[in-house]
Amino acid sequence: MEKIVILGSTGSIGCNALEVIKIHKEKYKVFALTANKNVDLLTQQCVDFEPEFVIALNQDANQQLKKNLLALNIKTIVLDDEKSLDWLASHKDTATVISAIVGAAGLMPTMAAANSGKKILLANKETLVMAGELFVKAVKKSNAILIPIDSEHNAILQVLPQSKKMNYKSNGIRKILLTASGGPFRTFSKEELKHVTPKEALKHPNWLMGKKITIDSATMMNKGLEIIEACWLFDIPACDIEVVIHPQSIIHSLVEYIDGSTLAQMGNPDMRTPIAYALSHPERIESGVSGLDLIKTKRLDFEAPDLDKFPCLGLAYKALLMGQSAPTILNAANEVAVDAFLVESITFNQIAELIEYCMSAMKPQPLDSIEIVLEVDSKTRQLALSWINSHNLTS
Template sequence: MENIAILGSTGSIGCNALQVIKLHKEKYKVFALTANENIDLLAQQCVEFEPHFAIALNQEANQKLKKNLLALNSKTIVLEGDESLDWIASHKDTNTVISAIVGAAGLKPTMAAANSGKKILLANKETLVMAGELFVKAVNHSKATLIPIDSEHNAILQVLPQNKKMNYKSNGIRKILLTASGGPFRTFSKEELLLVTPKEALRHPNWVMGKKITIDSATMMNKGLEIIEAFWLFDIPASDIEVIIHPQSIIHSLVEYIDGSTLAQLGNPDMRTPIAYALSHPERIESGVLGLDLIKTKKLDFEAPDLNKFPCLGLAYKALDMGHNAPTVLNAANEVAVDAFLNESIRFNQIAELIEFCMDTIKSEPLVSIDTVLDVDKKTRYLALSWIDSHKLSA
């Protein structure tokens, strides 16, 4: 029986993971569940899956969770304190950690899992974006297992030879191709993008996701973050990572080999598929997802991304080229910018402007520890908020 801790159980990834686990109760036991403040759903999950531990990061919500579970006669222990996530992620009885917390908040507990040699199913992009070198070193040092849940990186993993290391040098890879839906504004002109609203940006054509990742998809920063992830996951240079627009979201990514072969992983756009593969890797288990109907699909379209309309994609390549703390700055500035856009403090086009300003302003320095990463993150957020104060609702 594999004990699983889900960090971020009430989000899209967490809920889908629980659906897959529910199909395989003989294999997997939910050991711990965490959320931010969606207490009603977290309480329901605790009653259904009976984890040993649970925690809500919002203190007020956590007290409410305690009362709710007590009234429901739940045996789940509700933890308290800022270090509880790290404690759960590194607990001796935790075998697998599903890192599904959105944003920088997922960094420390995911690092704790890495340092403890856990099997890590990674959906938290920010861990690799903010601290890729430190995180990979921790994984290798402790001999932890790292498996991506992102549909794109999971797709790459699925078409790599399974008897070799997860990197391009030992697999005869020429390049990898990350597919992108193009988001809701793929066909918009640059002028039309100036006027888009948060409500419009939250209407993703293919995927149902949280607000932050949905806005990232609209700006194509989501794909930019995935470029940085791929750089660290597969030990492949940025010049060999290509992004292609594929509106149907049927091909989740491709790998081109040196012999001219290109292998792709196809499937319906449903996160249960990569989650199931990550849980059972290198075997396969039932995910609850129907097989792909190629006749109904009819056609697959592809086009090159427009970096002029979607500059966030280019900023991700720029961050990798700059190295050191630049990806950390990019991530922090993006989180602040997305929040400001959702609150209608800045316009859609200003998201990229703010990110580039922070990348060009924050001094470049190597990341020698997690404390250094968090310090850069803090400085960037302060700078970004100052920029927003002076640019609110400007054209």
């Protein structure tokens, strides 16, 4: 039986992963669950799956979790130290780690899993954006297995030749096409985008996701981060990655080959599909998702992204061209900007302004260690907060 650690079990990816695992309890055993502060849901997950270990990173939530499990006579051990994430991700008794923590917080435990040679089901795209070269080196050195859960990268994996590694050069690929829904503001004008609210931005037309990734989808930064992620996952240059707006979110991505063939992975927009494929790769298992009804779907639309309205996408390409620590700066500035937008300290359009400012103000440098990655991340956040304080709408 395959023992699994889920980093970020109360988020969208974690909950969907548990739904798939529930169908296949004879194959998979939840070894550990981690979350931030959703103590009620985390308690219920412990009741349902009886993991050996659990931790809520928020101290108050963790204390309440202990009380809850004691009252319910659940034998799961509640850990206290934040370093427990790294310990769980590298634990000798587990084979698979689902990295579903949102943002830079997922970097260190995911690196720990890579250094320990685990099978890593990666939803935390920030690990590759912040420290792609270091992470890929760690995966190769330890013979870890890296399988993307993002629907787009998982789709690419599904249409690559299964007899070969995830490698652009050896698979006869001409280019990769990443599809994007366009988010809730696809048809908005630049003028209309000046006035959108967090509440409007959190209404994604196709997917139910956490706040951060939903805002990233609205700005199209999510697709920018996925471009950077794809470069590292598939060893492909940015110039051979094309973004295509596909409002229905039925085609999850495509691969164009040198013989003129273009292969696409299609399905209903449901994260249980890529999670099930990642868990069982290269085999397939039941996910609980219904098949695609082509008659009901009726049509598939495509259009080019508007980089003028959604400059975050262009900033991601720019960060790739700049190289070194530029993607790390991009990611840190974006995380700070999204948090500020959600509390209405800055406007929707100022998200891109802030990111561009940080990328211009900070000179890219080589990322020779995780310590340098974390230092760049910290300095960028400080710079971004300073910019926000000088532009704060509520001040």
